[in-house]
Amino acid sequence: MADVLVTGGSGYIGGWCALALLDAGHTVRTTVRDLAREPQVRTMLHEPGDRLRVLRADLGGDAGWHEAVAGCDYVLHVASPTLTHQPRTDDEMIRPAVDGTLRVLRAARDAGVRRVVMTSAIGAVAYGHEPRDTPFTERDWTNVDADIAPYQKSKTLAERAAWDYVAGGGPELVTVNPAAVLGPVLGPDYSPSLNGIARMLDGQLPALLPFATGYVDVRDVAALHLLAMTEPAAAGERFIATAGRSLWQRDVAAVLRERLGERAAKVPSREMPLLVARGLAKVNPEMRALRAILGRNLDATSAKAERLLGWKPRPIEDTIAETGESLLALGK
Known part of the structure; x- marks a missing residue:
């Protein structure tokens, strides 16, 4: 068994990754920006006792990272x-993402982390491209010079910086x-995609938006992280995580x-007409981030993860239903 650092263990994906590691018998450290969240994290992770350490470290500063990584096999x-606000400039989101990634990689290098x-x-894959009939693969990179939201730019540039x-x-x-x-x-922090489901369920979404993307279960994302951590074939590779074909928002609602x-x-x-959606995206801050994908199908394939690592995602219809139940x- 290994000692593993999970950055952001209070978050949605981070929490599930930490739980999967603990269930597999590993010892886990996780970072939070505020140690006042430690009791919440321990509750989320089913009170794992001394196999979990919660440490303070912020991606915005160097303090705490070398202590967090010291002695770890993997990160x-x-x-x-x-x-908590709409960024005034793209750099407000891009710079912290890039700098934070490099901060973690430097600490991992200095500590002799394996992977x-x-x-x-x-x-970081599917945005800023012309419409296409073939699914996106790991060979594709988002075009950061296109008219895309700061979040997609930040994820792309942070990953590029890491490589x-x-x-x-x-x-x-x-x-x-x-x-x-x-x-x-697991707790009150969850992904923007879940927020979209919550808004459907509570009637906050008057009409469905016209775009399609892939979906994946958070438990399968955590499982893929563990395979990527230990499988020799994973070294130096990118892996898309998506469960089957892409779905339009109307398909998710129907499930x-x-x-x-x-x-x-x-x-x-009811699905919002494309022209109406594009008009609203020009003036509505919440919709502005979606402007580049309205009317588009961002289909992608996880064939590489399935072939190289034996990863098998569960049926996404079951995940959608369990999301609603949860x-x-x-x-919410």
Whole structure:
């Protein structure tokens, strides 16, 4: 068994990665920006006792990182900077993402870590391209010169910076690029994709938006991180995580209505006309980040992870239903 650092263990993907590591018998350290969150993290991870250490370290500064990494065999770098406001400039999101990634990689190199698995995103693969009929693969990179949101730019440039860094020496690197992440929640922090499901369920979404993307279960994303951490074939590779074909938002809504019945009574069935959606994206801050994908199908394939690592995602329809069940139980 190994000692593993998971950055951002209070987050949605980070929490599930930490739980998967603990279930597999590993010893886990995880970082949080505020140690006041330690009790919440321990509750989320089912009170793992002394096999979990919670340490303070912020991607925005050097303090705490060398202590967090010291003695670790592996690092799962899941944490990503978040903003509580719309960025005034792209650099507000890009700079912390790039600098934070390099900060973790430097600490991992200095500590002699064997391998770093970095959580990237489909946002570093599938954005800023012309429409296409073939699915995106790990060979594709988002075009940061296109009109895309700061988040996708930050994920792309942070991953590019990571690959450039290890090219000069350091730990082995693997990146995992999940599509939209759904699944059961462990606590109050969860992905923007889950927020979209929550808004459907509580009637906050008056109409469904016209775009399609891949979806994947958070538990399968965690499983892929563990495979990427230990499998020799994973070294130096990118892996897209998506479960089957892409889905339009109307497809996701249809699954919720079919599987949850009356509890999904507020889920809309009408799709917003594309021209209306594009018009709203020009003036609505919440929709502005989606402007580049409206009317588009960001289909991608996880064939590489399935072939090289034996990764097998669960049916996404089951995940969508479990997501709805989990959010309703949480009162969201």
